Amino acid sequence: MINMPMRAVSDAFHDAWRLRWPFLLSRLVFGLLVLLLLAPVTSVALRGAIALSGKPALSDFDIAMFLFSPVGFAALLLVGALVLTSYVLNVAFMMAIALHARRNGERRFEEGVANILPRFRAILGFAVRLILRIVGIVLPFVAIAALIAGKYLSEYDINYYLSERPPEFLQAVGAIGAVLAVMLVLLFRALLSWAFALPLVLFESVRPGESFALSSAEMKGRRLDLLLAVLAWGVISALAVSIVFGIASVAANLVVDAVAPDLKALAAALLIILAAWSLVNLLVTATTTGALACLLMERAGWPGTEGVRPSGRESRTLLRSVLLGGAAVAAVLAALGAANLFTFKTEDAVEVIAHRGAAGARPENTMAAFALAIEDKADWIELDVQESAEGAVIVVHDSDFMKLAGNPLKAWDATAAELAEIDIGSWFASDYAGERTPLLSDVLELTRGTESGVLIELKYYGHDEMLEQRVADVVEAAGMEDRVQLMSLKYEAVQKMKALRPDWTVGLLASATVGRPWELEADFLAMNMGLVSHSLVRSTQAAGKRVHVWTVNDPLAMSEMLSLGVDGLITDEPALARQVIAQRAELRTLERIVLALGSRLGLVTSDKEYRDGSP
Template identity: 45%
Template sequence: MKCSFQNAWSLRKSLVVVHLTFNLILGAIFVPIFAIALRFALKFAEQPALADFDIAFFLLSPIGFFCFLILTGLGLFFYFLDLALVMALVQRKQLSEDVGLWKTLFVVLPKAPKIIELGIRLTLRILIICSPFIATATAFYLMWLTEYDINFYLTVKPNEFIKAIVVMGSVLALMAIVLFYYFIRWSLVLPLVLFEKISPRQSFKTSRKMMRGSEIEFSAQLILWFVLTLFIGVIPFGVLAGVVEISAASLASNLKILALFLAISATLAALINLATTSLTTGALANLILEQAGWPNKSNLQGLPNPRWAVPTGIGIFLATLVSVGFAFSEMAQLNPDPNVQIIAHRGAAGSAPENTMAAVHQAISDGADWIEIDVQETADGEVAVIHDSDFMKVGGENLKIWNATRVDLERIDVGSWFGSEFSEERTPLLGDVLAAARGKSGVIIELKYYGHDEMLEQRVVEIVEEMGMVDQVKIMSLKFSAVQKIRQMRPEWNIGLLASTSLGRMWELDVDFLAVNRTTVSHHLVRESRRVGKNVFVWTVNDPVSMMRLISLGVGGLVTDEPAMAKKAIADRRELNMIERVILVMANLLGLEVSTKVYRDDAP
């Protein structure tokens, strides 16, 4: 282990250059290739985009599974490529050969098709190994965690939830151990494909044979390498992150000073990451090659500089310049003071119990442009405002909403869980919320489906029209078929698709707006959606720095439990210059948030 890190340290300059080059190739060339492959795969789904459950259904189809293998193989290829470049560098150093960048690329890039095939074959093996464990864990989930709404289990954490987590966690831990055992046996596949004339298919068998009897010793080496990697990289980075988190909270009131502090911190973080990743990856490559016996050294001796070295380098450099220039030009074109709409998530759910009249009135008082609510049908045909399928989380009663009547809604206390002062709160009807919001805030109605809806779309349409609030209402759902149904019923209404995850060109779907998870929103999605006249709303955002990043992306609305905070963040951002805004964007991308409040539920 000492020797491996010493060898990596002696190559530190070359390792940094190779690692930087890999990231340039990744961002400028291979990520666009991956995006093109994804777009081609969606052609088979006959949709420009897929969201949430539609993704799962597509992947379970034969053509979807085939596309999944190709895309996963490409993804693993990106990881293998980085390690392969480092291996080639370490291998040439072992031979006392020139360790220049171009000769290293010359060793690796011609093997790219085989590395992709290796990634696909590895994916198949992982799926075969994991399937029985995942099926077992799913069976325990269905056995113990389906009596009540999942949000109740996640919030209250009853005994059966703890039992299920322990059992399912044990199953998945065993799966991880089995996977680790096989990964040890397959640990030599990459150098065998890279440096020997061994096919990806044959490399797994050859690796198992070569590793026989050495599994325990090599496992110990990898575990020790992992511990040292944590010590060398994660601990310094963690200390820096902790300092940033504590300092940022105290500097949040002065965003100009915060921006300068974050610029310095981000630079330090980038340098730490580059140095430690280069060093630890070099040590890992050295360990694997040592275990493989430094395969077929003759393949690397006396390699000339390839003719395509200089043109390739120029191409990578130009592609990087174009990518960076495009990114900055797009950022510069963002509206410095966009008309961002504030959308109160289930009312002002940070200040009052969700989906209650108290939360609705608080959202109106806070100046929210829109109030987002969830609606479902009751047993007697009412449209109730409630998120979960039952009352366990908000009322402590095991009653499904589709089995409840108006009498039950008036009886069950849905506010005391938030605070004793809300003990009089009851589940409101859609008409109650519309009446309270009329002329003050718009209302975004999310249609919730748990498999028991009968006439939800029709009933919502009738209530909105009866209240005369068509122009003050938007309709959305996670279920795209429901969105299409509303479109057929009322083509002129403002209708949107809600998505936790998505693939493809969401902006081409027949909707008027998109509501997406803040972890999946991208500038590309926002830009293309705005280009075709569609707004993008992002949920659930309860941190001012995150809000400012999303505003900089150009989103049309912030779905938040804290509408008053959002209003202040929009005002504060107007006082910052472009550089300060960019710094806050980059800091948030690195994971910085300045909110310390814990929210009960940030699901859509």
């Protein structure tokens, strides 16, 4: 019994490959048709979204997330209906092409069109009914899944649930999975029952409204046979698509190594790879879709030709001319619509924050690193402060000096004399052997009169005495109140600092998110790059707070974070960040989205290793 479906699948792919060029033309025509309809509509919708948002522009991910707004979701449903209708028409044309080739040995796309046109209205009616039936099955289950998600997964940001996976998340996932599994079983069973409906409409002149019941009647006792055949077809199709995608992924990685960190060249190269992949994938999907059309026709017994009207030579010539002309017009209009869609340019209003100075090029938290950060036009120099044994505010990240100098001395036990003996630069390079632990006052004086402010992170290891007050005293003694901001991983410290100096800007560092961090008493959030999502950025900014992200050192990752709309990049490479921002200013939205997609897929443009990526 298994051999028969497998033989049918093998024959279907053989026929599809033999008819690949007319099938490809059919796939291309309907692809252009969809693009022709969707590109202008989407462009108008996006411009409407900008108008409704009250903003002069939307970020790259605002554009993507628009689809999940009520209006965008309705548009998405319409798009889905149009795509499904196009798919039905495509399969119908392929069925007609295959039938004509089987009867006359001619492999002509126009013959399929000529045979289908008299039934075009019926095909559209069939497509509408198919969509309504699918929606009727899917919608109740999706509504139940949404209710479950709303009940169990709405209290906190979705990234908390995805990263921490609390019990309620696992319960909700299990319940939603069960609901959707039942939906898929019912949907697949229905689609199997309706497998012969389209051939009946096309070649037996059956009315669309009656075709589903007739198909179900003919499928009795044959579902398992068709199920095995469709599963085999699906496995082969998925394998073919995966191979093409794998080759494209390898090519993308090779390109990254060759052209990085030139983002414009990288975007162009990735677009070329994307275009090449799209063309090859078009041929592959045309063949797999054609194989499905042939398979369904074979399982239906290659139904008769009632309702199919053969065309004469003159009509074929006229039809060919009309098709070619229409395809050319569609291509031009689709290209114009797509060009309009992707001419959006978003401005990157982002600050560059030098992590412990320019720590990628000089030893961290040293005057040398801070001086280079100023040269690199960093908006802010981020540094870490603790109290010494004598109550001085010193710049040091760790609790001791083991990492920097192999010295176990604790920061809170260190005296000025001891600090003067500890070399914190030689671990990086011998040129920096003279670097010593700076005072906060030294760094403030270094930045005086420059365009770089100082972002002070308050570090706590359980031995602080009055760190917040001492930092405030140092800043005020330097008269630099308007050139500093503060932050800490410790929320109580943020609250204490705000209580001491209510007018100062104080933010919260977060290496994990629980709940709604934007509702906390902080002026900004500094988030781990792995936690940042578009929804988190939007929610935080909607609450009137800024979002900084750490520690971002790869150009592609920087570009992705900028596309998410973050307000600050905390990086060891401030000069590189400036370069990325400048390059992105020349990129269009399409190029930026391609780069963000590459970053999401795991592409990196730098293999440089950093000693410490913590805040």
